[in-house]
Amino acid sequence: LGLIPTLRKYVQDFEEKTKIRSLFETRGKEHRLSSAMEAAIYRLIQEALTNAAKHAYPTYVLVEITYQAQLVKIVVQDNGLGFKPELFQQKSKDHGHFGLIGMRERVELLEGRMEIESAENQGTKIVIHIPTNVE
Numbered sequence: 001l002g003l004i005p006t007l008r009k010y011v012q013d014f015e016e017k018t019k020i021r022s023l024f025e026t027r028g029k030e031h032r033l034s035s036a037m038e039a040a041i042y043r044l045i046q047e048a049l050t051n052a053a054k055h056a057y058p059t060y061v062l063v064e065i066t067y068q069a070q071l072v073k074i075v076v077q078d079n080g081l082g083f084k085p086e087l088f089q090q091k092s093k094d095h096g097h098f099g100l101i102g103m104r105e106r107v108e109l110l111e112g113r114m115e116i117e118s119a120e121n122q123g124t125k126i127v128i129h130i131p132t133n134v135e
């Protein structure tokens, strides 16, 4: 199964399990990526959704994948509690939370970038860009 059907199923299961209304959308022309890249994207989304369910108490999450010519863009958004991302993104900080650090490392290995926008009571939006022309 390709990335998109796998993710669609994952988001459906997430909704059933958590009772959080969950939307999955794709934009652009789907194309297969390397299996390493697809696996990495799956794990990124898994951790972002797990965090939303565990920490944010949202009523709604959105996962959006956009295929562009040489880029895939991933958005994971929730409307929950929000947090201060700068507190949890430095490896040097020994705070015992590794999910976001692991996500950032995974994105960097793929030469992509990850931005986290979050504000108290306004939810969290994670935006990841991964270049797909580098193999």
Ligand code: ATP
Pocket (backbone or CB within 6 Å): 051, 052, 054, 055, 056, 078, 080, 081, 082, 083, 088, 096, 097, 098, 099, 100, 101, 124
């Ligand atoms: P784990 O190592 O199991 O992932 P964790 O989930 O606590 O533990 P991170 O995924 O790195 O660690 O997240 C760090 C912290 O950032 C969380 O403890 C939580 O306080 C906050 N956080 C992360 N994602 C969200 C979110 N979507 N909404 C609100 N807070 C979040």
Ligand code: MG
Pocket (backbone or CB within 6 Å): 047, 050, 051, 098, 099, 100
């Ligand atoms: Mg986590």
